[in-house]
Amino acid sequence: MSKNNSSPPQNQFANKAQAWSARFSEPVSDLVKRYTASVNFDQRMADFDIQGSLAHADMLASIGIISAEDKAAIDRGMALILEEINAGRFSWSIDLEDVHLNIEKRLVELIGDAGKRLHTGRSRNDQVATDIRLWVRNEIDIAIDLLHQLRRKLATLALEHTDTILPGFTHLQVAQPVTFGHHLLAYAEMFGRDAERLTDCRKRVNRLPLGAAALAGTSYPIDRERVARTLGFESVCRNSLDAVSDRDFAIEFCAAAALIMTHISRFSEELVLWMSPRVGFIDLADRFCTGSSIMPQKKNPDVPELARGKTGRVNGHLIALLTLMKGQPLAYNKDNQEDKEGLFDSADTVRDTLTIFVDMVGGIRVKAEAMRAAALQGFATATDLADYLVKKGVPFRDAHETVAHAVRECEQRGCDLADLPLNDLQGFHGLIEQDIYGVLTLEGSVAARNHIGGTAPVRVRQEAERILAETSAGQ
């Protein structure tokens, strides 16, 4: 390139909006500006962006890179900016690309040169990574709390229904009687694991990227441990290249969110089924249902249906994020800007869904008679008859076959096993005696499953109480 074929690019931009515009000879088109900007969605991290900046400024002052006066000015300016944002008075500009540059520009407007010193030893690359981690950490804490609230509601309802019996299903065919409390506590287990998963994910979220700067670290004698302490991070990221480009923690969060929604979706599926007049096991409070504009009789379980539907987008965000990362070389790439909307939506969906479910579960009206009537159909106690024979010395396989014959007979007669007279039952096996009728009752069947994890009412009570103690305030 010849030296004199062009004059050094003068800054021709009308308002020299971009922080980096001095390098360029022409502005981006409006479409490219919109395409590359993230401020419309990343402004919701503003609070954390400011926290990160304050911690950074505090550290710069502590090592003498900026003066105490500059730091005081930054504190003051940021407090004003936070006020403006909270009051909805802050004017966000797409010309300034993202949340970071919008806030920095306003800081300079408010406090002058001190504001221009804030970005010393820092890049938006480690800044944004820090902001997202702070944001996700906060969402994790909220989600864990909601999961425990939901477990409490499930356990409370379970305590009321330790003795309520419904058919347990496999293949959606009547299998064996179970207590409704036991069924509810199955979900309390799932949500308990979800909370554990988030707690584990939080450990990897809670590491500080700041200090990595653009990718290689910085030549200032920074004190990363100090920044980590200020922001409540457990440790600092150990490799600057990894620190600016790692989004594993966001993927882990999205995976945990997808599993939460998957559990919610399974529960929703049951709520919808149970509320169908054909099943009629429960009723949901009106405030979670809507009517039909054409069919006056309808009461539709919209909330569980939508929750089941929203699971799809949360699962999708996980795949989107995995795909976003799979082709990226080290270190930061602009691709990463695409990490936010799905992540935010996953967190929002989980938060809203759990909040609604906490309320909804508390308002489930249980129709115990319908559950009981259903459990009495479909030979739910057939296994109990087999077990009865086994306890009298009959090998299980033989007992199984004997009961199968009895069930066929009942089907032909259109009656239940417990309706067969003793004489007829003894026709199937001579070891059957009068006490069989206690075994063939629903109550006898569930009470017999009295071991850790079993459906017996006494066990369900213990489990529900354990969960209530585990999730009581202060846990």
Ligand code: ARG
């Ligand atoms: N808005 C960007 C993001 O969300 C911030 C980092 C931009 N860094 C850069 N060098 N362009 O990832």
